[in-house]
Amino acid sequence: MSASPADTVRPARPGDESAIARIQVGAWIAALGERLGPRRHSAFDVGAVEAGWKDAIAQPPSEGHQVLVALGDDGEIAGFVACAPPKDLVALEVDPGKRRQGHGSRLLSAAADHMRSQGAQTMRLWALEKDTVRSEFLETAGFAQAGMRRELDGPGITIPEQLWHTDLTPEA
Template sequence: MALFRESADVSVRPAVPGDETPMTAVQVAAWRATHETALGDGVVDALDVDAMRDRWASAITAPPAQGFAVLVALAGPVVVGFAAVGPGQILALEVDPDHQRGGHGSRLLAAAVDRLRTDGADRVVTWVLDDDTARERFLDAAGLGPDGMERVLATGVRDVVERRWSAEI
């Protein structure tokens, strides 16, 4: 006889040592699925995965200053997404492509905004890479919108544009 649960076994919690490895895998998979064309051929393949993992480990164990935090989304015991916040901003929010559209991004966004509020922020900002229409739709549905600011990032293959999205919280 199969057991059915009233709710899925999903959650968001602060990242802990050991989460950096699945976080890095999520980030690479998400970037490959979403940004490979925008970043340029070979950019995702050229990422230094060990260095990325080490930076996430440092962010988890020794945040650079007050107001920085890393959160992870879980499906059961498995890390399927993460968000990183700094004072007033969401620095990163990624969900494994195989686990998208399951509410993990919304839970991460809500937890990130709660963390920002706790730290005294009254506004949230984040950056969206040009042509990431899925992220734009997600943020728009959550009440964020483009505020007219943009920046250009060099990938080594081409320059890419990011636009800032923001909202009062």
Template structure:
């Protein structure tokens, strides 16, 4: 846990901890809010998200991970969850910060904690996926030492007037 002083002189408690049952509401809120900022998805796709199903999946991921090496971490600003990361063996499956709390170090703390977790589980490499056109995430990961490794995949994200709409993700990786 770290204690920082804000510009107004007030102490702000910021930290990362493992998610616990009950955190799924905040994790779902952060994820949906973050998805709304991704141009490649668009509000129409995010509007179709079944938040109850997402919340249920996060609850299961927190309370009954599918196996060793899976974990959900949350970033706190005081008592409030403002971001999360989900890891699997060798992978960062998700890392999101509430748009209103970006540029406050939460993403860096989450990434550091996720990498620490991967290392403690024996990983020698970390991989994650970035939506094409997400320049902010590319800059963030690049500054942290990850880079694109040439692998791409297309994901169907919904229907538009011409049929199935897809987005391209690029894999980023780094040795640990």
């Protein structure tokens, strides 16, 4: 029995960067919308985000760096995760209109497998501090807050993030 497109997580390939950038900017706008104010739809340079993902896919900084995409029922990219060994996920986003369909869970599982193959024993991810939907998802997936916080400079705002982590070692 073959997998349906919705069951598929695959490595990103050239040409996927437009969908990845659209999903990432859409997720940022959904999470930061009120803080961005009336200019929220022009706050992010989608072209710059796309160029960054094009480089990450075509010329990763190491063999261990990997961008993975999840496909939706329609065969289109529904989400992505970017792995940066030894233990970091630098991005994990699902199209806001395709959430709660298992894409995030499949992406996390594939990322964990990839990170383990690179020798990782833990995995960590920075997430928006007040993103309760993501916090609940991460807790359900076995992540815990690491007690670290940082602030990033955003488009006219400061973006506070918390560090989340999980153990990748098998239970004894």
